[in-house]
Amino acid sequence: MGGGVTRQIARFVPAVLLALLLLGPLLALLVRWLTSADKVSLLAVINTGTLLLVGKSLLLSGIVAVLASIIGTICGFLLYRLKFLFRGFYKILLLLPLLVPPYIFAVAWKDGFQWLFGINSAINPEIGMIIVHSLVLFPLAMLITGTALSQIHSGLEEAGLMRVSFRRMLTKIILPLIRPALTISFLLILIISLSDFSVPAFFGVNTFTTEIFTQFSAFYNHQLAISQSFLLVLLCLMLLLSENKYLSDAPFFSVHVKGSSTKHYSVRKGKTILHILLWILLVVVLVLPIVMLFHQALSGREILFSRAWELLSPTIFQSAKLAFLGALLISATGLWVAYLKERSRFPHLNTMLLLTFIIPSTVLGVAVIKFYNQPATNFIYTTILILLITYVARFGFIAARIIGNGIKQIPGSLEEVARVIGIPPVKRFFSISIPLLLPSLFTAFVLSFVLCLGELGATIMIYPPGTELMPAKIFTIGANAPLALTSSMTLISFGVTMFFILAFFLIGKIIFNRFRYE
């Protein structure tokens, strides 16, 4: 009895603490808004103008989600199910646009377009936004559908191919099986596009999110902005609730697909065409923006790389340190939340992380400031703890899903056998689960590291005075610095990110070789 109570306390107290740390700011903001004397009610926000704007935003983001899902699914199939040379190389490079702030790509593509086709070839703002969002976000669809495609048992496809053509098998077996992944890709891309401010603002497209930011930053009307934000969150929640089950089980991606036998199709004809198509995509999404950044960096009256390095170098260690700590905390939280969901049937923390994941970063920033800026919590607010908590809120869901997917692939029987022969739970966890989860944990860590390294939206609102971070410095210096300096700084930041990805890739190779079970 006593042991049972202790176990319940050990299980629920940390869960309540995590909920307080992450959900507390949002609940406090909601309560503050509901009880405020000058509150702007949701009903007051909903009018013809708002509905039209919401409709326009949904339409634009819907087009983005459809395009990105189509490109991503095709790439997912090509890279996860076909056998051909340099498959891994394409996979890694095509993921990179997801790891760079979209605003940087928007600037580079617009300039690239003008550079290639002349200054009068101005691109339509709405089309510009759709193109940039689609090209930046399609890797997400590629990851999710690619993983889902890797999990289809070869027997199903082989059985189908015995009776029908490949095309019919594709439409009747594969597509229905990956429907959850397609839905998740579509919804996540729709939501991310809907809540992004930087790209529509750059192209001058008026969307519901730019409207919220205008209320925040031009009119300092927090009450109206918060009301509009709640409307946006409600909208996202409505979209998510329709597919809640699929989304909370979102595969994102698996490092290993243990125990499955996926069918890989050999490419006999059309190898050259396949490589050409993938290279065209690579050029558009990666090479062109990088070439543009180099062109801008070198086109000034003087080469400013050394000046850019001088400005950025003090921030690199601090940013890397913070990203390392953030990734450590996010991975640990993700592991715990995923374990509770998959093994203890306690999905509430996972749902909470989903909620904090979809909140616009500025709203999260304001909520965190209001909640933690108290004399009693100054030790959080005035140190990097505030950033770490915010990073967990922003990216914890992604880590939890990557690790959760790994946990699903560990047969329950392994832990069951260990339990039966009397191995204590902690030893079972560290000796069986952790080694088997290492690839997923490592992937969650690396992805979280890169996301923390580039996070800007919330960071710029809450970073403690005196802290110098790479994205915030590029953003603030870029406002009035020569274009060559901004581009040089962006390239250095890109190079630093690539350096860490490469370093982790090499470390990962060593770890996985060491822990490989033959």
Added chain:
Amino acid sequence: MKRYFFSLTLGVFFILIGCKNSSNEVVVYSTVDQVFSEPILRDFEEETGIKVRAVFDTEETKSTGVINRLIAEKDNAQCDLFWSGDPLRNVVLQSKGITSPNQSEQTDLIPGHFREKENHWTGFSARARVLIYNKNRISPDSLPRSILELTHPRYKGQFTIANPLFGTTTFHIAALFTVLGNTTAEQWMEELKKNHVVIATSNGDVKKRVMNGELAFGLTDTDDAFEAKKESSDVDYIFLDQQPGGMGTLIMPNALSMMKDSPNTENGKKLMDYLLSRETETKLAISCAQMPLIKGTEVPEVVPSLDHIIPMKIDYIQTSENLEQIQLWLKKWVEE
């Protein structure tokens, strides 16, 4: 072994987190471009031994950072001194009861016109609004001489201004409404729209579009114009409305405000006095061509003097109040 590994990881985690704030410090939030403000803060640190902990941001890129942060921190102030690129933000903070008055020998050096009467904010080193142009697209003789001439059909689709909801362009438009009166100013802006004005995302975007020849000219600030001249020989700038009896151009001083109930008030005042000095004004004149407000400050020859520019005669407080009234109209104008 595993336990050691996890203990080590936890140890590293807490060592990396640990950071101690010094008591001899000052916290400053700045919306002035970091590239210009940071060196001055470093000089203060070296000269006084007081550690400066800064938060940088920029209004030009529509960030929601510093101002919203100061508003959100109202009940538990973390910032001692707010250094803004123009007084408009300080007036917003003053209206929300976040600033506190501060008067000293240094504040008295600043002409009364550039100070709030109760010293909630004090101005120093100023920028002005200018017309930047691309010499390959338009000859100096063909340029408009008054801002009101931008509505002339010969300039149709050739010029740009930054989004008037943000940055110093907000200030400029609010000042025009103050000088011209709402009806005339609204009519002028409608005509700008009819003349196909291009709305850029920021002053930096105005500079870029003119520099690369996409547009012939645009309105921006002196520091952007100086940067553009450094970057390209195709670009130059002029002050508008400088004819005798003309409306003059908008002068925008930097503005400093002490925060109410700030944690390091004394150090905040020391930093404020340091910034309100001839030395600082000289440094800003050299780095970004800002025009000193304190008489007798040494500046490079290329920096224009306020003595030779006809300023737009406005009351900064009244202009800020005007802005609040016209913001919704401006928003509609932008979205039309």
